[in-house]
Amino acid sequence: KRANSIRACSNSRWAALRELRRIPEGTYVGTVDSDGFDERVSSRATVTVRHDGVTVDYTGITGQVRYGINETFNHTYAYSLYPFKCLLSPGIPNNDGFTRLFTVIAPEGTIVNARPPAAVGARHLIGHQLQAAVFEALAPVLPDRVQADSGTPLWSVLLRGVDPAKGTSFSTILFFNGGMGAMRGRDGPPASGFPANISNTPVEVAESLAPVVFGTKRLADGSGGDGEQRGGLGQVVSFTSRWPGRLRVSLLTDRTRVPAKGILGGAPGRTGHVLLNGQPVANPKSVVDMAEGDTLELALPGGGGYGRS
DSSP, X not given: OHHHHHHHHHHHHHHHHHHHTTSOSEEEEEEEEEOOSSSOEEEEEEEEEETTEEEXXXXXXXXXXXXXXXXXXXXHHHHHHHHHHHHHOTTSOOSHHHHTTEEEEOOTTBTTBOOTTOOOTTTHHHHTTHHHHHXXXXXXXXXXXXXXXXXXXXXXXXXXXXXXXXXXXXXXEEEEOOOOOOBTTBOOOTTOOSSOOXXXXXXXXXXXXXXEEEEEEEEOTTOSOOSSBOOOOOEEEEEEEOOSSOEEEEEEOOOSSSOOOOBTTOOOOOOOEEEETTEEOSOSSSEEEEOTTOEXXXXXXXXXXXXXX
């Protein structure tokens, strides 16, 4: 078994190096902006390519914040390598032979490597967007392989209700995806997560897990960015509370202020929104209280377009 493991790592390494050596050596820079919590977060990735390995450097990125959107280093490392896996060798095993080719520099005290005891529970809201900076950096040298920014991260909606009179309670979490970014020769798929791989929960399942009734679940027409290839459509979801009392909804969302960028001339996707009874929620990263009969609408962002239309 050990010999097989060593052989697999060696094969992965050489397969990745073969693709890596097709990229001109040099330093490339990409950026991605996200809503942040109360201020925009700017992520700048400096990608240095050598024929024996790659360094991704986040020096100069936004400092850590007092909210739970900070990243841990291992999460930053994983989501910095993932776009390279897609670009170079998607079919090979993801093992040590591949990962050892990469170095990630994430200065401590920044939002991509927060210093303890920073809050990191919603780290995916930043980590899932790092792929966009890497793809943008390499777009000039790998135009056939890069992907526009997606309507990421996936939105998490935590529902909780307590009925003291009856001594009952419930808690469940729902996930929803925006549109994926476009790439050469392919429009972005609608309502498809990237880089996370969590599928959309069927309405019937969600209604069996929580006292809510869905009124809308459809694609958000026109939400994908224009381009030679169009970005994927986001989706619009609405549900009404049937809980007798206060239903607390914790929202983990992004791209309600800053859209997913297009790539190589493509247009950005459309931002999302959160409405409670038809009125905008002041902070879409917050806890919203719903009374019985209240309706919450979530419109998820579209993906960026690829190339000039």
